[in-house]
Amino acid sequence: MQLAAFSQHAVIQGKVCDSVSLSAVEGADVLLLAPKSHKPLLQTRTGSKGFVFKKVPEGSYGLVVLAMGFVHDTLPVWVKSGDTLRLAIALRPQENELSDVVVKAAPRPVSIRGDTLSFNAAAYALRPDAQLEDLLRQLPGVEVDKDGNITYMGKRVDKIMINGQEFFLGNTKSANSLPAEIIASIEAFSTRSNAATFSGIRENSETHTLNIKTKKGMEEAWLGSVYGSKGQDNNYAAGGTLTKLGKELMLKANLITNNINNRFTGVESKSYTPQAGLQSTTAWDVNVMKKWGDKLTANLAFNGNDEKTEVLESAGRRTFLTDSSLQENRQGHSLVADKKYPFNFRLTYNANERNQWELASSVTYNQAGNRREDTAAIQTLQHSGAGYTSSRVQTRNTDEQEGIGITNQLDWRHRFGRPGRTLQWSLRQSSQTGNSTGSLYSLLNGYAPTGALQQQTFVHQQYQQHTKGQQYGSVLTYTEPLSQLYSLLLAYNVITSVQQNDKASYDYDSLTGGFNTPTPLTSNRFQNRNTTHMVEGAFVRNERKFNYNLGLGWQYSLFNNISFLPNRHIRQHFTNLLPKASLNLLLRNGKTFSLNYFGYSTAPAIDQLQPLPDLSNPLFVKSGNPDLRQSFRHSLSLMLNTVNKKNYNGLSMGIDASFVRNQIVPSITLLPGGVQQQQFVNVNGNYQLGAAAVYSFGFAGKQGKKNRGSLQSIVSHGNDVSLINGRPNHTRSFSWAENLRLSYSLGTKLMAIVTSGNRFTLYRYSLSPQQNTRSWNHNATLYLNYELPLGITLQSSYTWLRMGTSGLLPAQSSSVLNAAIYKRLFAGGKWQLRLSGFDLLNANRNFTQSAGANYIYTRQTNQLQRMLLVSLLYNFKILHASER
Structure with missing residues (x-):
């Protein structure tokens, strides 16, 4: 220590270094605390030359040094007027991030x-x-x-x-x-x-x-709320939530019921995208975690969702041919009722230090009903401008479904005496059953250019469909430590699945007035059996700052597809090598880098395999292909994260790439009159490349406290291959997007959040280059929360969307303004009276548009219009007695 004169105050200078590497620690927080005070008298951050406090009054203090990745240090210091105190502080690196800070410093974002x-x-x-x-x-x-x-x-x-x-x-x-x-x-x-x-x-x-x-004090707490809401006409909303936190018991329960498209569920919806149709919902979820000491833990989750949606839509589709185009205009009305009740349960038992058992089970019951009516007309348009109505169609379809799925998995995990040597065995089972009944009615009329009726197709039938599936599997995994840093992993996996889909259709008999005539075209019994064996080995380096995993698997798959009506048996087998690699680096100055690569196969689903035409839309008939092969995907991802220790600005960058062999894609055949047939096929040449970067920063406030922003850039390029009339069509795409997000608060009175996005897309089609498109889409949202006098709070959000021109599609704009005003009532402000307004401008038309390889598509649906809602809410919070 060295003394020097300096006016009537003292000076404290110091350097902070890493106790291991002895390198200077920059960006560490240094706080000078007066005795018995938690609020810093002075505060600064270290640079390459350390830190300095000037004009320190004479007295004794506590000097606190906080640095990310190091154990914090507190030093008692005493200074006398005119003295200069020079310190050298060595911080010890820590494994875990500092969790609790007892001084009121600016938060690290x-x-x-x-x-x-x-x-x-x-x-x-x-x-x-x-x-x-x-x-x-x-x-x-x-x-x-x-x-x-x-x-x-x-x-x-x-x-x-x-x-x-x-x-x-x-x-x-x-x-x-x-x-x-x-x-x-x-x-x-x-x-x-x-x-x-x-x-x-x-x-x-x-x-x-x-x-x-x-937060501290919330480890053991009860929190909850209930609300009831009434709008104009018959609009309503009600519900509540209950949360229990704790080390031994956690509970989360939520209930909502409304007929306002979930616009209000205790708070206004954060989704500014309109929903198609008018929807009523009753939903609940219950999540429970219970621990009995260190040995037994149980998790339970039960969810229920009951939705009814009515949709009125008007759609247009323009399909481009070589010498002409087809314009389809459609009007539709649908009623959908959907019920889902999933139940999940997991029990973990730590028998002792070396053995662990885990049982996971789930049961899902679903029920759905769909009734839909459509009318459509197709015009054939010549490039010269001439055209005629080539077909008209009318459909009325119904479908009722019911199904249940059950899965179970039992795991046993064992540690041997040598650290790192483990053996794990897993047994898996699942089953699914489903039944559906429905009816199809369609009348398709095809016309000649003269307007004369040229062809008529009539379908009026009922069907019954039964699906069931079973799957069994087992995995055995062994890890062997080769040294303190290196390990070997060996695994064997076998899985067998059987899926069956039986469908029987019957045509309407006008003589008997019933559906008793079998329809071979849409009746079929189909079974798919898959068995896969996989052997895997991996060499692993385990170390905190530098670890990697290099592995290779060998997989043998046997597929049996059996179609009984007509009788056909397809047997296929595949052998694949499954490489994988991962790398994680903890670099200096708060940087991390990770790399992941792996390859995996995907078997086709049964609806992609079953050779059964779907006649629900006579203008677009889909069928499966039992000759499909499995697809194989190579996937690569890289990620870099870094945080500036001085200002805590962060940068995350990622790169993703994938290439697929035998990708399953639709093959479309265009028929006269605008009818399209689709069948799934395998193709090669599909790939996707993407990169994203997110920069987070603070602004307009001391050390960026509660004023944060982020800028995100996304670039992607891909090639998708499909078939049109038997010819491969390559769709090459490029997109670039910039998204800005800012959040600002002025004390406790004003809070504002601004988001803005711009996206450029470019599509090029090999079969129809005249349909190449490029477009700009823009969006912006402003959210404000302002506390008025008398305890009244005003909230509002404004969203603006613009879809730029895309080929023949014109530009479209829409905007949505929502607002709410509320006041807390009675002592403690637990009650709240709230007035909410949705789509106050009544300017959103719920219009969407898109473009594809050889078509453009537009759609407009009904939606919930401008609405006011009055709500009464009650909130409560009960903290643990020792923390109140």
């Missing part, structure tokens, strides 16, 4: 630990009644679609955990309504199976997991 990105919820602006979904929509790289499905960096999120415990089985969307106030941070990482976690061997994964870490 993002940090990296290994292959895990952690997003700090406190760094993002959230309204008081925000849910998990609101937070996810602000995180860089995270997307939530209109149905509540979550993706991260373009890959599906298939698992959501709370404090490291998997909670939501089978339906991650159940987590979207979790209250955001309980969340401290959200971790994102590649999904790891329970088997991989047990063995410690990393595995390839094409999906992601989100782990929600709760």
